[in-house]
Amino acid sequence: MTPKRLHIAIQKSGRLAERSLDLIGSAGYRLTKSASDLAYSAENAPIDLWCLRDDDIPTFVADGVADLGIVGRNVLAERAAGGGNGLHEVMALGFGRCRLAIATPAGFDYRGPQSLRGLRIATTYPNLLKRFLAESGVDASIVIMRGAVEVAPRLKLADAICDLVSTGATLEANGLVAQTTVLQSEAVLVRATRSVDPELERVADSLLSRFRGVVASQGAKYVMMNAPSSALARITEILPGAGAPTVMTLAGREDLVAVHAVCQESVFWETLEALKEAGASAILVLPIEKMM
């Protein structure tokens, strides 16, 4: 019997494709591409990847054809809002960040969801929009489109849109402005709610803990410095997103300590200057490769 392999569905091409492969690579899996370009195999673990349209990923995972999938939360949420079940989000992956938002023509006097009453709103996310309108107590009609939603107001197909926004540049180019957020999204790891083959559960557990390690270390820095013991409280306050720092004595110095901390947010020059001002010296900021 050939040994079983864990199957992960990822986007074939598009905004999430490369970052999904990077994540799997950073988790230590060495990938070889299949001749067809539609699959990858890990050389050093029983894991295969399937490359699909992102819209197909939830169905593949829910049906058990793939065990795990990487997809935008927006795709998963739209399916769930439409009554689709059998799937859940295991973890957020920290890339592909965007929001599903209501956008209106730049000159429109928008004062919140109430301003949408009686309007036509174009979207490729009808289930999420329907739920948002219901929760806001607003009656409006939904124009379902397959894509290019941002041109709908110009073509007089709709008065407003509900679409994904990251920088807002596409909206701006079409004379639109993002207003209320309907959903915050980023790439997420999904799995089926039914149980995975026990033989593969170990492989999945290991993959999950490696993914957690990679995601946690993204943007994290290891900061080291010397500081007067008297300035410790102030310095801890300045360190961005750090837990309790490690404090060590310095040989032959009663007045100074060494402070080490893992910071989750990016450490900017302003932070370093503030640390110096508080009395810190010999400040080192190091990247973190892995965290478990």
Ligand code: ATP
């Ligand atoms: P496919 O060919 O796989 O169907 P697609 O055109 O539906 O691709 P992409 O445009 O590649 O999808 O977007 C994939 C995901 O990237 C989105 O579902 C969303 O989660 C995320 N994303 C991040 N920023 C944006 C953005 N500005 N616009 C659209 N999607 C974004």
Ligand code: ZN
């Ligand atoms: Zn798609």
